Amino acid sequence: MSKPKVALYWCSSCGGCEEAVVDLAEGILDVVAAVDIVFWPVALDFKKSDVEAMADGEITLSLINGAIRSSEQEEMVHMLRRKSQLVIAFGSCAHMGGIPGLANLFTRQNVLDSSYHESPSTPNNEHVEPQVEYSANGHRLTLPSLWETVKTLNQVIAVDYYIPGCPPPVNIIKEALGAVLQGKLPEKGSVLAPDVPLCDECKRRESKPEQIKIDSFKRPHLAQSDPEQCLLAQGFICLGPVTRKGCGAVCVEGNMPCTGCMGPTGRVLDYGSKALSAFASLISANADDEIEKAAATIADPTGTFYRYSLPASFLHRAGHVKVTGDK
């Protein structure tokens, strides 16, 4: 019997999800012994046309990372969906939009302006911008169009499972691949990671008080932290209580707060609003002006609570960003 076929593809992403797979180290040799990798642009020379030539459903599993912002990404993920029995959204960007999803705070034109018109190192006196179609010395050259907003993978195609994390932790990847190969998958739509908050696996959990009250939040560069004590109890914005575990609380191990890349636990629909309300309830003040003063110590609420999940949230984008032109 031929081995199951697996494809790995990236969309609007950074390559960290690819590196996370390479970080399986010798484990990657077990993977290639068990499956045929039929598409993986970072490491193998198979092309789009090789995938096009496959029958529908011929690929057992596609692991797709990255958010979706361009016509090309949309076309590629639709093709991989057709060719695949299972699609897993791999990593924070495919799962929730990820850090590139913060671009939804701005319009597409804002983004283009920053790069091509407002950069102090880019004179561009002719106001050139990349064009979807352009004739260079008589040669027709095309580029994908960029959508007005960044989308999660499941806003574009049907997704069967999710592997969270920025990037996904190696042990989570191993277990998820094992579950696929052994056919021991949970209910469709599941996130393939423990459904328990991060604090559960944090080495500092014993120092986390039953009840935490905070009168002002600290920024990590302006205060020395106690390396043994719960960061939240010290007043740092550690998102451990509202974030799914599975990474080993590595950021806290590095003496920095959790920023929430693993996303919410199963019952939470919107990570950002959940985090926002959880932190609002920590504020000790009762009078309105004192509450406002305490809240103002959170330097960037949007970027803090929606850092990896803006496209997946109920907000999806900033109010002034119109979605005309998007499919």
Place this chain on the structure above:
Amino acid sequence: MSTRRYTIDPITRLEGHGKIEILLNEKGDVDHAYLQVPELRGFERFAQGRPAEDMPQITSRICGVCPTAHHMASTKALDDLYKVTPPPAALKVRELVYSIFMVEDHALHFYYLGGPDFVVGPTAPKAERNILGVLGVVGLEIGKEVIGMRKQLRDLMTLIMGKVIHPVFGLPGGISKAIAPEHQKDIIKAAEHAVEFGKFSLKVLEDLLAKKPDLLKYITSDAYTHRTYYMGMVDSKNKVNFYDGSLRVVDPLGKQVALFPGKDYLAHIAEHVEPWSYVKYSYLKNIGWKGFVDGPESGIMAVAPMARLNVADGMATPVANQAYEQYLHAVGGKPVHFTLATSWARVIELIYAAERMLELANDPEIVSPNVRTIPTATPVEGIGVIEAPRGTLIHHYQTDEKGLITKANLIVATQNNSARIALSVDKAAKGAIKGGHVDDGILNLVEMAFRAYDPCHGCATHALPGQMPLRVRVLDSNRNLVREFSRE
């Protein structure tokens, strides 16, 4: 004869997306080949409003292959933003972990990305031109040594930086966590292993050159040669340095034309925009943008290993310096203009990084608990420059008085190389494709021209959505699509 267009889509064994359009004339020779980068993500824009101290973690998401480079450039920009000098131990730990990163990242390219072209062969079947093909040639034992070395180094990076993919330890004025004294022994052991690994990698390359005389011919062939300016960071003795120093620029004859601190980058570097790609093209401002041409009149430059070795007067450590001398002897002296020699220069840098790692690992101060200076200044503006594996990387931030970003400007390594990469792909296509004859191996000869640079189109398109497939499409003289090439 019919005329055609070939499209390579996506280009492979690199970080990020891209496609190559090869346009043939009536004779079936290449009229022009374009490397296009089809994405952009917008980091400079959505940085606005974010607290500056979050930038090392946000900008590392520009690239998950070289997150340490962005994290470190950003952290250096924060030192400058808050006008704070980290304690000596913090600077040493930063350079130590940066050296570890350079070893493992250069190893990734040598064995996984670019290496297959040399080890397995440029025109080997495509199913074999990858790390698994490399293992087939060098043997599983050696393969496991390579995999094991990277794992050992990346585990150390996790220990020091919290996470290896998307580090968390950089703060203005220092780092979040000191190295516990009990780990120093392991770091020294790993560093000794890394030095041996560097020597071993050089031997792999030397054996290949000895066994395959064609290889040196490829490397020094005109199809992969461009005479351009070069830029890289040097220490006070003009030796290669990755973490700190001045930027030095030499002309196509090797003569120094600029030596400046990174904070003066705007006086020396500018970026050009083309309508057919999302990537921007850096050039030397004082020479100017003269289009896609090489030579002393054109401001196009190269960065990354070959360029760094061209601008420096040598390597600061003994084994690397010896390898440097041998390399220059073999390729005919400086400046080296052979794009494919970049892979050789990369191994020399790998050795330097390993030797530097060992020096720092043995420094008693590396485990000092004093690794933070808490900033007190009101932030206004900061610039941080570092040598990423793929070349000079610049982060420049302006903030309000609370330290929220009002403006960010990023010039990444692959942008500094992008114009020369465009030249290289065009010239390699012209050299490889004659009379309309194209096959999978020939197309890989075109891809090798960009792959030698180890480009990162994820980095290069931090500004908008990030995709890099490579397609070869052939058009007739009326620009009709005759064939979109697929490698069977």
